[in-house]
């Protein structure tokens with residue numbers, strides 16, 4: 001039972017930078033925990049590093065980007081722990097995790113599958129990469145998986161090319177190879193953003209269903225708080241490469257701690273808002289990642305920023321009694337702030 | 346795929362048919378009919394012309410008859426008997442003049458094409474993947490310089506080098522001692538040992554541009570999301586590259602069959618003259634200069650047919666390679 005108490009994936013202090021010297025800090029000290037069968041949503045504005053976080057886990061950050069610090073302890077299916085951050089990104093060990101124990105699906109269903117191979121051959125490739133099975137068996141499994149993702153007439157679709165499918169079908173086809181080896185963690189990078197609302201709902205239901213069947217954990221990236229409300233167990237809110245708030249889903253919606261989270265929530269269109277009344281948005285723009293504001297990086301846009309404090313001190317992670325975590329000076333213990341003001345620069 | 350093939354074959358038949366009409370118009374262009382000038386030429390050389398022979402020729406070519414009759418006589422002789430007419434200048438049937446040259450031309454073209462592929466493929470991939478390496482910069486440099494140097498100049502340099510350091514006979518596709526021998530394994534070996542200079546010279550520009558195309562295409566493909574997807578499935582890097590992006594970037598490679606073949610057959614004339622190659626280019630040029638119209642016309646017809654065949658081959662390969670083309 002001991003293995004069940006350690007989380008499936010525990011990320012701490014993850015840093016992914018692009019370039020050296022004055023690098024772009026796409027992910028800058030992220031802490032995140034995902035338990036077995038859990039759904040964790042990552043939200044945040046465009047460019048805050050959600051995709052880079054996801055890619056860092058699989059170590060598929062493209063050059064010149066690289067994981068430069070932190071720990072990502074992953075519990076493999078045989079129970080051994082491996083620190084994904086310390087692996088060689090082209091090495092054998094990480095490749096045996098990719099697509100096998102941790103799989104990923106992407107935003108662009110149109111372009112995320114190879115254009116000149118059939119759906120079937122791509123799924124069979126994925127299967128035979130990690131399982132020692134013959135062509136026939138791989139084929140049978142591929143049909144089975146296509147059926148599981150709700151593809152009508154799966155035997156025929158095996159021979160279809162991506163360009164012959166509609167958007168929704170393509171997204172299903174895209175999910176299929178990811179499921180082919182029964183991953184224990186599925187990373188979904190905005191898998192429904194490019195789809196119309198109806199198809200979006202269908203795909204979300206499908207993911208929930210598959211999760212219920214297989215007990216896999218899901219790391220779901222989205223900017224859509226509606227989606228978060230529907231599927232999340234826990235939520236991480238990211239801003240400029242950091243997790244600024246982490247909480248269970250009720251906490252995020254009913255008791256948001258960080259001013260940024262509150263801003264995001266205010267910017268959701270709601271029933272009952274009057275025509276002509278402006279939606280409340282977070283003021284200002286996401287700062288250039290190369291030119292990060294000093295102090296708390298959110299302070300120039302923060303309504304609750306305290307002059308002389310928030311522009312000077314970088315908040316640390318504060319663990320709150322209700323189990324949530326927040327990076328905001330407003331929540332740091334008074335002695336610690338005083339200590340900061342007196343001691344640290 | 347089948348309907349695609351049939352449609353393609355249909356186009357393929359129409360084009361040479363049109364070209365053959367044009368060719369025949371060109372053959373007919375010089376003033377005076379072919380037969381009279383031949384008879385006049387022979388008489389001028391003091392040869393006694395046999396009346397029966399002239400009658401036979403009149404029957405064969407039909408001068409003075411309507412255009413379509415003459416055209417039909419010309420084209421049906423080619424199609425049914427492989428008889429391309431008579432070369433006025435050489436005083437021999439065109440077919441015998443053409444066959445050996447066309448054969449060697451095709452050998453040379455195909456070898457050059459294979460050379461271009463064999464060199465451009467790995468270098469193109471390398472310079473896309475290791476985009477910032479010294480090797481890649483070198484390839485780009487050569488890629489721009491290569492096409493800028495006239496082929497005949499490179500040809501002269503290579504001839505000098507091979508004569509000076511390899512002791513090979515200069516120019517041609519055979520050593521003098523093999524020139525007039527019938528085909529034998531030794532002659533084939535001799536041909537191969539002579540082939541490399543023209544192959545490199547003729548292939549230089551094509552290789553350079555193909556490297557650039559391959560590099561640019563692959564760079565485009567490498568940035569596409571499906572490459573990341575394939576990586577996330579756990580493919581090893583080289584398998585991933587060859588299986589997905591390289592496969593897609595291969596399209597322009599295949600299209601080159603279409604333009605390299607005719608380019609080599611007709612465009613390499615100056616190089617062929619400098620290198621003294623027994624290929625079709627120099628003879629075509631000469632026949633045009635001396636208004637040897639049946640010979641010139643036959644070359645034009647064959648070259649355009651080759652072009653069409655080259656295009657057909659590349660289209661079929663493309664369709665086989667890329668389902669998006671096959672099904673559209």
Ligand SMILES: Nc1ncnc2c1ncn2[C@@H]1O[C@H](COP(=O)(O)OP(=O)(O)OP(=O)(O)O)[C@@H](O)[C@H]1O
Pocket residue numbers: 018024025026044045046047048049050051052053062063064065223289
């Ligand atoms: N190839 C790259 N070179 C340099 N910087 C990059 C590169 N790719 C991403 N970044 C940086 O990483 C940061 C995070 O990008 P990321 O794609 O993770 O954002 P995101 O949160 O997924 O945004 P979106 O919601 O638009 O998908 C960006 O601000 C960008 O500056």
Ligand SMILES: [Mg+2]
Pocket residue numbers: 050051052189
């Ligand atoms: Mg993203």
